[in-house]
Amino acid sequence: MAELDTFREEVRTWLEANCPAAMRTPMGGDDDVCWGGRRFPWQSDDQKLWLQRMAAQGWTVPEWPREYGGAGLSRAQAKVLQQEMARLGCRIPLTSLGIIMLAPALFKFASEEQKREHLPKIARGEIRWCQGYSEPGAGSDLAGLQTTAVDRGDHFLVNGAKIWTSYANLADWIFCLVRTDPKAPKRDGISFLLFDMATPGVSTRPIKLISGASPFCQTFFDDVKVPRGNLVGELNKGWTVAKYLLQHERNMAASVGRGGGGRKQTLEELAKQALGEDNGRLADPVLRHRLARFQVREQAFSLTMQRVGDEMKAGADPGPASSLLKYYGAEVNKERHELRLELGGMDQLGWEGEVFDEGRAARSWLRSKANSIEGGTSEIQLNIIAKRVLGLPDA
Numbered sequence: 001m002a003e004l005d006t007f008r009e010e011v012r013t014w015l016e017a018n019c020p021a022a023m024r025t026p027m028g029g030d031d032d033v034c035w036g037g038r039r040f041p042w043q044s045d046d047q048k049l050w051l052q053r054m055a056a057q058g059w060t061v062p063e064w065p066r067e068y069g070g071a072g073l074s075r076a077q078a079k080v081l082q083q084e085m086a087r088l089g090c091r092i093p094l095t096s097l098g099i100i101m102l103a104p105a106l107f108k109f110a111s112e113e114q115k116r117e118h119l120p121k122i123a124r125g126e127i128r129w130c131q132g133y134s135e136p137g138a139g140s141d142l143a144g145l146q147t148t149a150v151d152r153g154d155h156f157l158v159n160g161a162k163i164w165t166s167y168a169n170l171a172d173w174i175f176c177l178v179r180t181d182p183k184a185p186k187r188d189g190i191s192f193l194l195f196d197m198a199t200p201g202v203s204t205r206p207i208k209l210i211s212g213a214s215p216f217c218q219t220f221f222d223d224v225k226v227p228r229g230n231l232v233g234e235l236n237k238g239w240t241v242a243k244y245l246l247q248h249e250r251n252m253a254a255s256v257g258r259g260g261g262g263r264k265q266t267l268e269e270l271a272k273q274a275l276g277e278d279n280g281r282l283a284d285p286v287l288r289h290r291l292a293r294f295q296v297r298e299q300a301f302s303l304t305m306q307r308v309g310d311e312m313k314a315g316a317d318p319g320p321a322s323s324l325l326k327y328y329g330a331e332v333n334k335e336r337h338e339l340r341l342e343l344g345g346m347d348q349l350g351w352e353g354e355v356f357d358e359g360r361a362a363r364s365w366l367r368s369k370a371n372s373i374e375g376g377t378s379e380i381q382l383n384i385i386a387k388r389v390l391g392l393p394d395a
């Protein structure tokens, strides 16, 4: 305990000395999220400095072993770091599909050489990753994917197309599912490949969404040469890697909207401002009831996520229960945005202009609708829960 107190003192002193003032303010919007990578459009020198300093400490991935870019902290120490960052209002220095999705799969399935090559670059935010899973004919039925990789001895020749690849146009590398044995039953002929998006033959075309943003792309592979050493796990056994990664993706997706760095205005603040107070309580009893019910659900969900997070850090695999979290997390986040719109009224519908915060509320509301599609749709999660958690027979 005394050791942990000393550690807390050290962390506090370090953060106070090293976290730039601008990185202790709430995030203004998606542009403030730091994704790192070779082409990241840095918002400020402070944003870059904060990432560099945290990465040098190993604190972007505090519990990873030091040889892979972490700090080798215990679970208790990592919690102290998290608490002290929250106390000072420090922004999360790096958000990364590499950390949340790919790294758990690399730790479990990659060779030592692959771990040493990729994990430290992920930890330092040097390489930004994207996920090449979905195809026009393979979303929920992911194992039906058609992108091929032909074995040419020292390399694979990849041809095909992916869709809905988030930030493919900004990513440096892709983790990609490819078909390496077209004759095998569909789940047995898939392999898991890593490759550089700058390889000749890779191209991307951004897709514009209802919210006005273009966060994802169609991604094309035209005779892309991928070195054989970039195969993770065994040839034709990529489905096992893919499924394991998906469980981590679903846990991550479950936590949408719980991001750090604080929000500009909480739902409660917005409600007080919009509805006024009556004897210290929100004036509108119906919305007051809905807000309270939402806050209880959100709190219960947040505590469950924390518990599952602790279990995973202690070595437990997320398993099919990650589908429960993914499903419920999507519902909670959609309800949060519905409430924000209802509480704020017409003002929340503004689409452009400073007075409407450039349409942040309305655009985020529209974006939240995708929560029950990305990472596997809600219907698919309910199928998994029915079969693998509740043990119900096929319909």
Ligand SMILES: Cc1cc2nc3c(=O)[nH]c(=O)nc-3n(C[C@H](O)[C@H](O)[C@H](O)COP(=O)(O)OP(=O)(O)OC[C@H]3O[C@@H](n4cnc5c(N)ncnc54)[C@H](O)[C@@H]3O)c2cc1C
Binding pocket: 130, 131, 132, 133, 134, 135, 136, 138, 139, 140, 141, 163, 164, 165, 166, 167, 216, 370, 373, 374, 375, 376, 377, 378, 379, 380, 383
């Ligand atoms: C914001 C966002 C980001 C994404 N990012 C990525 C990414 O980075 N990389 C990537 O590879 N993919 C990404 N995706 C794609 C995502 O994984 C797929 O959209 C998702 O798996 C659904 O596939 P689909 O769109 O082909 O829909 P379909 O599979 O065609 O489903 C259409 C509808 O049918 C329902 N349905 C299908 N099968 C069943 C069934 N067996 N039982 C009941 N209902 C069923 C679905 O629930 C859905 O409502 C992203 C999607 C979104 C929305």
